[in-house]
Amino acid sequence: MPSLEAESIHILRELAAELDNLVLLYSxxxxxxxxxxxxxxxxxxxxxxxxxxxxxxxxxxxEMIEFRAQYARQELGLDVIxxxxxxxxxxxxxxxxHGSKVDTGVMRTPPLKQAxxxxxxxxxxxxxxxxxxxxxxxxxVRSALGNIAGTCA
Numbered sequence: 001m002p003s004l005e006a007e008s009i010h011i012l013r014e015l016a017a018e019l020d021n022l023v024l025l026y027s028x029x030x031x032x033x034x035x036x037x038x039x040x041x042x043x044x045x046x047x048x049x050x051x052x053x054x055x056x057x058x059x060x061x062x063e064m065i066e067f068r069a070q071y072a073r074q075e076l077g078l079d080v081i082x083x084x085x086x087x088x089x090x091x092x093x094x095x096x097x098h099g100s101k102v103d104t105g106v107m108r109t110p111p112l113k114q115a116x117x118x119x120x121x122x123x124x125x126x127x128x129x130x131x132x133x134x135x136x137x138x139x140x141v142r143s144a145l146g147n148i149a150g151t152c153a
Contacts, residue, residue, distance in 0.1 A: 008035075009042040012124070016042075016049055019122040023115075026052035026072070026080070028064045035126035040076070051079035053115055053123070057107040058089050083111035 015022060024039060026032045039048040052072055056065070072078045085093075088106040095103040116123060 005038065005041075008038045012039055012042040012048075015122055015124065021120050022050040022122045022124065023053045023081070023120045024048070024050055025112075025123055025125040026054050026068075028054065028060065028068050031126045031128060035124060036072075039124075047076065047078060050124075051081050053112075053120075054080060054082045055108050055111045055115070056082050056084045057095075057103065058084060059094060059103075059107075081115065083115045085111045 024032070024035060026036060036052070039050075043049070054068060068080060068082075072080050085107050088110075091106075093103055093106045098106075
């Protein structure tokens with residue numbers, strides 16, 4: 001585990017050094033909270049030099065949004081950018097009446113694409129890996145359209 005943590009911290013520092021306008025995708029969930037924690041460790045005693053980006057579907061628990069405000073903004077003093085698809089809210093899009101595929105396609109993907117057009121040259125996201133995933137890429141370089149443009153390990 002210490003080697004995985006060290007590798008992750010190295011990657012975060014390298015990304016911050018190489019990219020001018022980086023953002024950390026922050027869902028307030030377990031995986032993105034681990035990446036946030038690693039970012040805090042990577043740049044301690046300073047704060048990470050990049051904001052957090054939360055795509056708010058308007059279906060998160062109120063406690064999650066309160067936690068985001070209390071922990072990320074107030075306790076850590078980090079800049080949190082929240083995007084909401086107001087048109088989707090006006091149309092009443094939700095995962096229960098429209099299914100998760102439609103909900104994600106309306107409430108998550110368009111706001112994420114819109115947010116990423118605001119000059120970010122890199123976005124950090126995280127997910128769990130199994131032993132079989134261990135040999136896969138750590139970083140995927142994508143075009144502005146989200147297509148994989150190349151990889152580096």
